[in-house]
Amino acid sequence: MKNEPKKSEKYFSDPSMWGFIHRSFTKSMGYTDEDIKKPVIGICNTFSELNKCHSHFNELVEYVKQGVWQAGGTPMEFPTISIGEPYVKPTTMLLRNLMAMDTEEMVKAHPIDGVVLVGGCDKTIPAQLMAAASANTPAIVLSGGPMLNGRLNGESLGACTDCYRFTLEHSAGTLNDEQLAEVENAICRSDGHCMVMGTASTMASIAEALGMALPGCAAIPAVDSRRRHISQMTGKQIVHLVKDNLKPRDIMTEKAIENAITVTMASGGSTNSIIHIVAIAQRLGMKLPLEKFDEISKRTPFLLNLRPSGKYQMEEYFEAGGVPALMKELESLLNTECITVTGKTVKENMIGVKTLDREVIFPLDDPIENDGGIVVLKGNISPNGALIKKTAVSKKFLKHIGKAVVFESLQDMEERINDPDLDVDENSVLVLKNVGPKGAPGMPEVGQIPIPKKLLKRGVRDMVRISDGRISGTSYGTLVVHVAPEAAVGGPFALIKNGDEIEIDLNNRILQLHVDSDELKSRSSKWKKRGTYYDRGYGLLFEERVLQADLGCDFDFLLPKELRPLND
Ligand code: FES
Ligand code: MG
Numbered sequence: 346m347k348n349e350p351k352k353s354e355k356y357f358s359d360p361s362m363w364g365f366i367h368r369s370f371t372k373s374m375g376y377t378d379e380d381i382k383k384p385v386i387g388i389c390n391t392f393s394e395l396n397k398c399h400s401h402f403n404e405l406v407e408y409v410k411q412g413v414w415q416a417g418g419t420p421m422e423f424p425t426i427s428i429g430e431p432y433v434k435p436t437t438m439l440l441r442n443l444m445a446m447d448t449e450e451m452v453k454a455h456p457i458d459g460v461v462l463v464g465g466c467d468k469t470i471p472a473q474l475m476a477a478a479s480a481n482t483p484a485i486v487l488s489g490g491p492m493l494n495g496r497l498n499g500e501s502l503g504a505c506t507d508c509y510r511f512t513l514e515h516s517a518g519t520l521n522d523e524q525l526a527e528v529e530n531a532i533c534r535s536d537g538h539c540m541v542m543g544t545a546s547t548m549a550s551i552a553e554a555l556g557m558a559l560p561g562c563a564a565i566p567a568v569d570s571r572r573r574h575i576s577q578m579t580g581k582q583i584v585h586l587v588k589d590n591l592k593p594r595d596i597m598t599e600k601a602i603e604n605a606i607t608v609t610m611a612s613g614g615s616t617n618s619i620i621h622i623v624a625i626a627q628r629l630g631m632k633l634p635l636e637k638f639d640e641i642s643k644r645t646p647f648l649l650n651l652r653p654s655g656k657y658q659m660e661e662y663f664e665a666g667g668v669p670a671l672m673k674e675l676e677s678l679l680n681t682e683c684i685t686v687t688g689k690t691v692k693e694n695m696i697g698v699k700t701l702d703r704e705v706i707f708p709l710d711d712p713i714e715n716d717g718g719i720v721v722l723k724g725n726i727s728p729n730g731a732l733i734k735k736t737a738v739s740k741k742f743l744k745h746i747g748k749a750v751v752f753e754s755l756q757d758m759e760e761r762i763n764d765p766d767l768d769v770d771e772n773s774v775l776v777l778k779n780v781g782p783k784g785a786p787g788m789p790e791v792g793q794i795p796i797p798k799k800l801l802k803r804g805v806r807d808m809v810r811i812s813d814g815r816i817s818g819t820s821y822g823t824l825v826v827h828v829a830p831e832a833a834v835g836g837p838f839a840l841i842k843n844g845d846e847i848e849i850d851l852n853n854r855i856l857q858l859h860v861d862s863d864e865l866k867s868r869s870s871k872w873k874k875r876g877t878y879y880d881r882g883y884g885l886l887f888e889e890r891v892l893q894a895d896l897g898c899d900f901d902f903l904l905p906k907e908l909r910p911l912n913d
Contacts, residue, residue, distance in 0.1 A: 355456070389464075391427035393427035413580040421455075428441065428472070430817075438815065448472060452482050459484065464486065465567075483587045488552060489537060491660070492539065509820065554609075557685075602633065613734070623896065639721040646707075649662070649706060656704075657704070674700060714736065718736040722855065731825050739822070749774050758791075769800065779813070781833055784813060786833075788814055791815075810822065834874075835872050
């Protein structure tokens with residue numbers, strides 16, 4: 346294996362006219378004959394002024410290049426699309442698969458022997474890991490790092506958990522316009538991605554737990570000088586990975602995927618990460634049923650005291666030791682023989698690692714909770730599963746029965762949620778349909794259905810809410826999401842009507858509609874599929890080929906052939 350010719354060699358040593366063209370055109374950019382004999386390292390720079398979370402990437406990439414040169418490689422930077430949560434409409438999830446395709450095809454089509462994937466904002470690292478799994482060229486992830494904590498009046502602010510909290514208080518009338526503007530200026534205090542344990546931090550942690558990023562990478566703040574150091578070390582390390590021919594599929598094994606799930610559960614990680622982990626695993630040729638997540642969740646104590654489930658943020662996590670310290674706590678639950686991008690095993694990477702702050706990372710034998718953050722709920726509403734982040738649920742709703750208040754679409758919800766005549770109280774169960782992968786389409790983060798204003802004014806801050814959409818990893822509340830199959834494909838979720846009784850029971854993993862099966866059959870016979878939302882282009886491709894949430898929302902044709910389900 347070690348002696349197979351490098352891909353770049355095939356380009357630059359080609360005796361035909363093409364070798365001449367490759368050498369000539371490359372040298373015109375300043376590379377020398379000596380440079381093009383070295384391993385060529387692609388650096389996938391997803392800098393974009395349309396993506397705040399990646400605003401500092403050009404600087405990081407310079408450090409990566411230094412590392413590549415130092416270790417005897419030749420860096421070549423290239424772009425792909427870059428997806429930032431705040432701007433992209435209708436939802437970034439619509440573009441994750443496009444980014445994965447873009448990244449995979451860029452890596453495959455060029456003389457790249459190894460690649461550094463520089464990502465950060467929510468969908469970017471998942472897309473890059475999916476691409477790495479499919480391309481299977483030596484790869485390493487460099488996450489861009491979280492923002493510093495926001496600061497205001499001695500309080501620590503977190504994006505975007507506090508974006509929701511403060512705008513909610515503003516609409517409840519407890520915060521005035523000036524106060525809200527102050528928060529707006531203080532919350533995003535530096536470069537970097539969201540600094541709570543949202544999707545970006547969860548995915549950066551997952552890259553590390555999988556063994557695809559250097560230990561410690563995930564939690565270093567974006568602007569901390571140590572992120573420059575790890576950028577340089579990442580550049581060095583990819584050259585070693587190429588020399589050792591250690592590829593993503595050697596690293597992202599089934600056992601490594603289990604490690605990533607364990608770390609996610611112990612972290613109170615984002616529900617979005619479940620979709621992404623499934624998608625990555627499928628690209629590797631593995632089936633990953635939601636039961637696996639539940640099984641791991643049940644045996645994994647929740648250890649990390651970070652928002653939105655706890656008190657602190659990534660800055661404190663970094664100071665407490667970051668992902669390596671959490672993994673050390675979890676050692677007995679991890680597959681420590683897995684090989685990582687360091688060229689060493691998880692166990693070897695852990696030597697000398699300690700937790701430095703017990704307020705942030707709890708010990709395994711004295712956890713915050715005995716089981717993991719994310720729970721899979723099944724029942725006649727979600728035969729293929731639904732998710733809830735248990736660590737963000739109000740205790741009183743762990744077991745609850747309430748009457749459904751149904752919204753057939755996002756637009757329907759927006760039109761009626763604040764209607765003073767809406768028949769709703771604090772025990773109602775808000776149901777939002779048609780916001781799933783095909784339904785919206787793109788499965789937007791709208792599962793945090795707003796509390797009706799009239800209830801907000803009465804002090805209600807949480808209700809049971811169910812949707813086939815997603816929530817931001819920074820959301821909190823009793824939010825059942827990812828109901829599969831979704832309403833748009835005629836799943837039982839489509840059949841819920843106003844006033845139906847719904848039971849939720851987290852301990853017993855139940856999500857049940859108390860309507861008898863004959864009535865459901867009769868409703869099902871009357872259900873009609875609506876036409877597609879898009880009539881052309883990428884949107885139509887997405888609508889036609891996207892898989893359901895429990896299958897990772899990848900496109901069916903991107904899965905290895907043997908795993909491809911029949912699309913509906
Ligand atoms: Fe990019 Fe939150 S907006 S991570
Ligand atoms: Mg997010």
